[in-house]
Amino acid sequence: MTTATAPKTAPAPSAELAQLAAAHGLTLSGARPTLPRYIAELWNRRHFVTAYATARMQATYSSAKLGQLWHLVTPLLNAAVYYFIFGIVMKASNGVPDYVPFLITGIFVWDFIGSSINAGTRAVHSNRGLVRALHFPRASLPISTVVQLFQQLLVTMGALVVLLLAFGQRPAWSWFLAVPTLLLMAVFAAGCAMVMARIGSKSPDVSQLMPFVLRTWMYSSGVMWSIDQMLKSDHLPHHWVLMLLKLNPAAVYIDLMRFALIDSFGAHSLPPHVWPLAIGWALLAGVGGFIWFWKAEEEYGRG
Amino acid sequence: MADTATTTDTRVPTVIADGVHVIYKVHGAGARKGGATAALSRVFSRRPSPGMKEVHAVKGVTFTAHKGEAIGLIGSNGSGKSTLLAAIAGLQPVARGRIYSHGQPSLLGVNAALMNDLTGERNVVLGGLAMGMSKQQIRERYQGIVDFSGINEKDDFISLPMRTYSSGMGARLRFSIAAAKDHDVLMIDEALATGDAAFQRRSQARIEELREHAGTVFLVSHSINTVRETCDRAIWLEAGVLRMDGPSAEVCDAYEAFTAGR
Numbered sequence: 001m002t003t004a005t006a007p008k009t010a011p012a013p014s015a016e017l018a019q020l021a022a023a024h025g026l027t028l029s030g031a032r033p034t035l036p037r038y039i040a041e042l043w044n045r046r047h048f049v050t051a052y053a054t055a056r057m058q059a060t061y062s063s064a065k066l067g068q069l070w071h072l073v074t075p076l077l078n079a080a081v082y083y084f085i086f087g088i089v090m091k092a093s094n095g096v097p098d099y100v101p102f103l104i105t106g107i108f109v110w111d112f113i114g115s116s117i118n119a120g121t122r123a124v125h126s127n128r129g130l131v132r133a134l135h136f137p138r139a140s141l142p143i144s145t146v147v148q149l150f151q152q153l154l155v156t157m158g159a160l161v162v163l164l165l166a167f168g169q170r171p172a173w174s175w176f177l178a179v180p181t182l183l184l185m186a187v188f189a190a191g192c193a194m195v196m197a198r199i200g201s202k203s204p205d206v207s208q209l210m211p212f213v214l215r216t217w218m219y220s221s222g223v224m225w226s227i228d229q230m231l232k233s234d235h236l237p238h239h240w241v242l243m244l245l246k247l248n249p250a251a252v253y254i255d256l257m258r259f260a261l262i263d264s265f266g267a268h269s270l271p272p273h274v275w276p277l278a279i280g281w282a283l284l285a286g287v288g289g290f291i292w293f294w295k296a297e298e299e300y301g302r303g
Numbered sequence: 304m305a306d307t308a309t310t311t312d313t314r315v316p317t318v319i320a321d322g323v324h325v326i327y328k329v330h331g332a333g334a335r336k337g338g339a340t341a342a343l344s345r346v347f348s349r350r351p352s353p354g355m356k357e358v359h360a361v362k363g364v365t366f367t368a369h370k371g372e373a374i375g376l377i378g379s380n381g382s383g384k385s386t387l388l389a390a391i392a393g394l395q396p397v398a399r400g401r402i403y404s405h406g407q408p409s410l411l412g413v414n415a416a417l418m419n420d421l422t423g424e425r426n427v428v429l430g431g432l433a434m435g436m437s438k439q440q441i442r443e444r445y446q447g448i449v450d451f452s453g454i455n456e457k458d459d460f461i462s463l464p465m466r467t468y469s470s471g472m473g474a475r476l477r478f479s480i481a482a483a484k485d486h487d488v489l490m491i492d493e494a495l496a497t498g499d500a501a502f503q504r505r506s507q508a509r510i511e512e513l514r515e516h517a518g519t520v521f522l523v524s525h526s527i528n529t530v531r532e533t534c535d536r537a538i539w540l541e542a543g544v545l546r547m548d549g550p551s552a553e554v555c556d557a558y559e560a561f562t563a564g565r
Contacts, residue, residue: 017321020367021403024316029402030393048432052416055429059420062464130416132394134433135407298396 032298035291042137049140053148075111075156079104082224092225097264100167105261106223108160109254112153113189114214119145120193121200121207124300131301138300139293142197146190153182164261177260184282185253191285194293201300221250228269246271249281314369317488317519318391318408322400325361325383325390325543360386362543363400368488370518373510375530375551377558378540384523387540388490391521405518406487409434411478419466423454423476426465430480444483451509452479453502475502482509489513490521507533527555 021027033041042049061070083103086092093099123142124131131138157178165171200206222230227245245251251271256278258265271277360383368374376384389395392408416433417426427448431441452475454460454468465473491510510533514520524530530537530551537554539547541561547554 014321017319017365017367017403018401020316021319024405026316026319026403026405029318029391029404029408030396045432045435047438048429048435051429051432055418055421055425059418062420130433132389133410134416135393135409136433136435298393301394 030298032294035294038137038139038294038297042139042143045136045140048136049144050147052140053144053151056144057148057151071152071155072159075108076159078111079107082107086224092230095229096226098167098169098262101164101169101262102226102258102265103224104160104163105258106254108153108156109185109257110218110221110223110250111156112149112185113192113250113253114218116146116149116189117192117196118207118210118214119149120189121196121210123193123197124201125197125204125207128301138297139194139290142193142293143190146186146193149189150186157182160261169261169263172263174260178257181253181256181260181278184278187282187286188249188253189285191282191287191289194289195285198293198296201296217248217250220245221248221254222246223250223254226269227251243271247277249278249285252278252281314371315518316367316403317370317372317405318368319403320364320366320387320391320400321402323361323364323387323390323397323402324359324399325386325395326357326359326398327386327395329356329358360543361390361540364540364543364545365400366538366545366548368519368521371514372536373514373520373522373534375534375537375555376521376523376540377525377527377530377537377555378546379562380525382540383543384540385492388492388521388523391488392490404488408488408490409484409486411481411489411491417465417477417480420464422464423449423461423468426476427461427480430477431483434481434484436484448479448483451482451505452476453505471499478506482506482513485513485516488519488521490523492523527559531555 032038057071058068061067064070066073083100087099087103093103096102120142123145124138127141131141196206196210222245227242246255252274255265255270256274259267259270259274362383364387376387378384386395388410390397391402391404392410393402393404394410416430418429421429427445428438428441431444431448432438436444449455449461452472454472454476460468460472465476468476510520510522520534522530522534534551536549537547537551537558538545539554539558547557
């Protein structure tokens with residue numbers, strides 16, 4: 001039954017073919033799965049998410065002689081640079097007890113949040129090849145990016161504990177508060193990464209802007225200085241400016257981590273309702289980001 | 304017409320394409336995009352970039368594929384063969400028309416999931432997971448994949464990073480990983496040309512095997528002989544239009560007559 005077909009001009013969906021498809025249980029190709037189905041698919045790919053994250057983490061420094069040690073050395077060098085500039089040159093340490101633990105906690109936590117968002121922006125776009133070749137829930141990509149950074153964070157948290165002990169902090173029960181803080185942070189970062197991944201996949205130019213946005217966010221989140229101390233001199237007269245700075249999610253998570261780990265960083269330095277705030281930000285970003293990312297599932301890697 | 308013939312017979316359809324049009328946009332087409340000021344004025348005037356071009360790659364293709372068929376897609380370069388496969392896989396949206404499929408049609412290819420800095424061993428696991436295999440399945444098939452690729456015939460190459468492989472070895476391992484999974488509908492895009500003669504024979508046999516397990520195999524190839532040998536049906540696309548659909552011998556003859564005449 002050789003058929004030579006002329007070019008068709010009016011391709012209205014044929015009811016006959018649709019019936020045939022339905023009769024044999026064929027489904028429309030490339031349609032977006034429902035949300036529960038999507039979650040199930042993502043769960044089935046959980047090993048891929050973690051394997052991809054670990055693989056990328058191991059591939060990062062594979063050509064360097066020191067290899068994986070750089071995961072530890074890089075944040076420490078970062079902390080040393082910030083300590084030199086802000087601690088010694090600009091004297092941001094004035095009025096901040098335990099400035100070194102204060103600074104490194106801030107930097108390590110910010111490093112995780114900032115790089116999650118930065119890497120999330122590129123998560124889908126830089127994996128276009130993978131997206132175009134294989135069928136899998138695209139949320140795996142930003143999530144595995146955050147999983148990779150979270151693994152790195154756990155390494156640096158280990159170093160942080162050693163440093164804290166070296167700078168005279170005593171282990172206390174409050175250190176266990178770091179665990180829920182880490183989890184909430186991870187959910188928040190994953191949510192942001194998914195939001196940025198969708199934006200970045202549509203307009204790749206955004207990834208050029210992210211370093212500036214993130215730097216502004218970092219400087220206003222009190223990573224290397226205490227927001228309280230800086231604004232005490234009231235050149236920012238409004239109380240709500242201070243409040244706004246302290247309620248921003250990065251500052252909330254950084255302060256919670258400091259509260260957990262540093263003796264002299266007491267509850268008075270925390271914004272009011274800090275735990276509901278931390279949970280709220282995590283849920284808002286995590287759930288909202290996931291649903292928003294899913295809404296464009298069938299469009300990734302196209303155009 | 305093909306569709307009226309298929310509705311009366313008892314064969315089980317696996318892929319139904321109904322008047323499929325695929326149009327995609329290409330950024331960065333055209334020789335120049337203009338300077339920075341031109342780009343800025345575009346942003347403000349919201350005019351589309353002159354570098355943006357629409358390509359109408361597939362124009363109204365209708366066919367029904369059945370279980371147990373191996374279908375070769377032939378046509379000259381840029382006739383929309385690969386685009387049609389991507390659309391069937393659900394990786395490229397159709398502008399008009401519909402594609403129905405049984406299960407999840409998959410393109411044979413895991414290249415993008417593999418990492419050159421990791422060992423072949425790790426890449427087998429990573430590629431398998433990317434294709435949706437379970438850890439258990441990968442453990443069971445691991446040895447089979449390595450043996451099939453023939454990577455370890457000379458030395459223990461599988462424990463070396465993939466960047467140390469020759470291009471032929473890399474291609475062989477990639478094909479072996481990709482072919483390790485059973486698919487409902489499998490689509491192969493020019494994958495048979497890799498490796499030496501022995502490997503090509505092995506991959507031909509593997510495709511035969513996949514076709515028995517999978518319901519349907521689509522094969523895009525420029526080699527008319529490969530299509531003749533491997534496929535029982537062929538679809539000829541020319542400039543995005545389906546020109547001919549039928550037994551592969553007939554379609555291949557017609558195609559060869561067409562190309563010889565040009």
